[in-house]
Amino acid sequence: MKQDLKEAINESPMSSFQKFVLAVCIALNMLDGFDVLAVAFSAPHLAADWHLSGKELGTLLSAGLFGMAAGGLFIAPFADRIGRRLLVLLCLFAIAAGMLASAFAQTLDQLVALRVITGLGIGGMLASISVIAAEYASNKWRSGAISMLSTGYTLGATIGGAITGLLLTHYSWRSAFLFGGVCTLLIIPLALYGLPESLDFLIAKRPKAALSRVNAILKRMKRDTVNELPDADRIAQVTHAPMAGVVVPSPLMVLRTVLIWIAFVCVMAGFYFVMSWTPKLLVQAGMSASQGVTGGVLLNVGGIVGCTLFSLVSGRVKLNTLLTSFLVGSTVLLVVFGANASRLQFAMPAAIVLGAAISACVGGLYALTPLLYSPTARATGVGWAVGMGRLGAMVAPVLVGVLMDKGWQASNLYYLFAVPFLFAVLPVNVIAYTIRNRDAGVTMTLSKQHEIL
Template sequence: MPQTDVRELLKESPMRWQQFLAVALCILANLGDGFDSAVMAFAAPNISSEWGVAASTLGVVFGVLALGTMAGAFLLAPLADRYGRRVMILSASAFLAVTMALVPFVENVTQLIALRFLTGVGVGVIFPNLNVLVIEYSNNRLGNLLASTMHIGFALGLAVCSAVAATLIAAFGWQAIFFFGAAINATVFLVGLYYLPESLDFILAKRPPGALEKLNKMLIRWGHPPVESLPLPETSGYESRSLRELLTNRTIMFATLLFGIAALTHYFCTHFKINWTPQILIDAGITSTTAMSSGMLMALGSALGTLAYGKLASSRHALWWVCGGYVIAAILIFIIGELPSDPVLPLGVLCLLSFFLVGSWIGLLILATRFYPPAMRSAGLGFMIGIGRFGGVLGSYTAGMLMDRGWERADFFPVYAMVSIVGAFAVGMLAIMLVAGRAKPAPERQA
C-alpha cells in the first residue's frame, strides 16, 4: 500500500472510537491550557491585596506566561517534527502538572514570575502540537469540525476556572486553584500514556525506530489491515520541505510572518481580555463574584465563535471571514471602553467580543495548520504562535502600565482596538496572496 494510500485511506474512512478518544485527550489538554492561562486572573486580586502588588507588577506576572509560551513555541515545539508529537505533548503535560503544583508554595513575586514563565514554556510546547495532532487524527469529513471542537477546550478551561475559582478561593485560599490546574494536566499525562497514539504523518515522514510496528498497531486499532513494509517516502512537493525552507523560502517565510502578525495582535488583545477583565469589572463597580463569573460568558462566546469559524474555515473565502472577525472585534473593544458602569451590559458585549476575537483566531489556526506540510507543521505553527505570544507579553504589561499612569477605560481600549485592525490587515494580505497564487496551502490529502 503506497504511503499516499495509507493517508488517503484514513482520511476517507469513517473514524473509529480510538480516534475520537485521541481527539478527546487533545481537548482535555487544551482545557488544561485554558485553565493555566486564566488562573492568574482570578488569583490576582487576592495576591494583590495580600502582598500589596502594584498593577504594573501584576502586568509582568500576567505577561511572563506569554513570554514563556513564546519561548516554548519557538524553541521546543518544533522538536516535535524530530522526536514526535506524542512525546512532546506528554512531556509538557507532566511538566505543567509540576509547575502548577509548585505555585502555592511561592513566597514572593519573583518566585511566582519564574514559575509562571515555566508554565508558559509548557503551554508553548503543547498548543501547536495539539493543532497538528487533531488534524492528523481526523478524516476529511470531520477534520475542521474536530479541530474547532478541540479549541473549545481552551474556552472550557476558562469556564472551569471561572466556575471553581470563587468557591475554591473562598474555602481554601487562592492556592487551591493552582492545585486544581495541576490535577488536570496530570490526568492528561497519565491517560495519554496509554491512549494517545503518535502522529501518522510523523511515522511516515520521519520513520522512527519501530515505525512499521507503530504504523500497523495504529492501522489495526483503527480497523484497517496492516502493511508488510513501510511505504516508500515521498520526495516531491511539500513533503520535501524542511525547517530550513521555512526560514529561506520567501513565499513561505512571508506567509509565516503574516500569520505571526495576526497571531501577535490576537494575543495582544486576548491576554488583556483574559487577565484584566475581572479587575476592570471590579473597578467599574461590579461585585467580585459577578466579575469572576464573567469567564463563563466569555467561554460561551468563545465556544460559539469557535464552532462557527470552524465551519467557515472550509469555505472558499475563509480568510476574508477571519479578516472580518478581526475588524468586528476591534469595534467591540472600542465600544467596551465607552460603556457606562453597568452590571449587565459589559458582560453581554464581552460575550460577543469573545465570539469574534476567539472564533476568528481559531479559523486562522485551522487554515495555518493546513497551509504547512506535515514535515514542518509543528515548526510552522511554533513560529506563528511564538511571534503571537510576544503580543501577549505586550498586551498584559501595557494594560498594567497604563492603569498605573491613571488611564481610564475610555483612554486605553482604543489602543487595543487599533491593534486588532493591524491583525485584520495582515489577514487581508494573506487572503490576497492566496488569491494571487503566491502562497499555496499544502494539498488537502496531507492535512
C-alpha cells in the same frame, strides 16, 4: 494501499478514534485556560499574603506568559525531531511539576521561576496538539477540528476558574496550584492512552519500527494496514502543505511565516486585553466588582459558543472567508462594546457575543497555521507562531496599564484594541492570495487547498 494511506484518511469520514484524539487534544488545551485564570483569581490573595507591590504582582502574572512564549519558540520545535507525542508527554510532566511545586513556593522569586517552567510546558505542548489535531482530521473537518481546540482554553478557564474561586473561599491561594497540578497528573494517563504519534511524522522521519507503529494506529482507526510506508514526498503533497518538501525555507515560506506571526501578535494582543482587563474596566465604567467578574465569565462562555460555531461552519465556508468575517466582526463589536460598556443590560449579553467573536479568531489562526508547513517542519512553524502570539499577549496588559495611568477611559481602550483585529485581516488574506496563486493547478490534490482557503 502504499500511496493512498493518507488520501484515504483525508477523504473518508472521521472514525471514532480520530474523534477521540481530538477530544484528548481539547482536554489537554484546557490546561492553558485553567492556568491563566487560576493565577488571575489567586493573585489578590497571594498579594495580600506576601504583601506584594503592583510591580511584583505584574511580574508574577507575566511570568507564565513569558514561559509560554519561550515554550512555543524553543521547546515546540523539538517535536519535529523526537515526535509530537513524546514532546507532549514531557511537557505534561513539566506542567504538573511546575504547578505542584508552585503550591509550596516560599518566595516570590521561587514562584516566578516555577511559573516560567509551567509556561514552558504549556507553550511547548500547544503546537504539538494543534498539529496532531490537524493531521488526524479529515479534509472536510480539518479547520473545524483545530478551531475546536480553542474551546479547550475557554472550558478550562470557565470550569477551572469556577473551581478555583470555590477553593479560594475555603483555602489559601496554594490550593489553586495544587488543584491544577493534580488535574495535570490525572490527564497524563489519558494522553498515554489516547494521544497517538503523528502519522505524518512517522512517515516523514521514519523512526525505528515506523511501519508497525503506523499499522497499530491504522488498526485503532479501523482501517486497512499497509505493507510499506508511503513515499514521504507524496505524503507532503496530500497533507495540504503548500511548501512541503522544501528543506531550505524559500522566500515565499518566509513571507508566509512573517505574515502569520503578524496575525498572531495582533489577535492575541487583542484577545488577552479583552479577557484580562474587561472585569476591571467594567468596574471602572461604573459596575460593581461582582458584575465585573460576571462579565469576565460571560466572555469565556461566549468563547465556547464562538469556537463551536466556527467549527461547525468551517466545513461549509472557506477558512479565509470565515476568519476574515470574524476578524471584521470582532473589530466592530469592540467599538460597540467600548461605547456601551457602562450599560449593564447591554454589556452582559454583548460580552457573550464579543467573547465568541474573538475566540473564533484565535481558533481560525490555529486552523490556518498548520496548512502552511510541511510535516517535517509543522510543529516548529506552529510553535513559533504561537510563541510570537504570546509575546503580543505579554505586551497588551503592560500597554493598558500605562495608558490607564495616563487617564485613558475604558471606551478608548476598546477602540484602540479594535485596530489589531482589523489589521490582522491583511496578513490573513495575503497568505491566502499567495497560496492560491503559487499552488493553483499544481496537482489535483493540492487544489483541494483552495476549498479550505
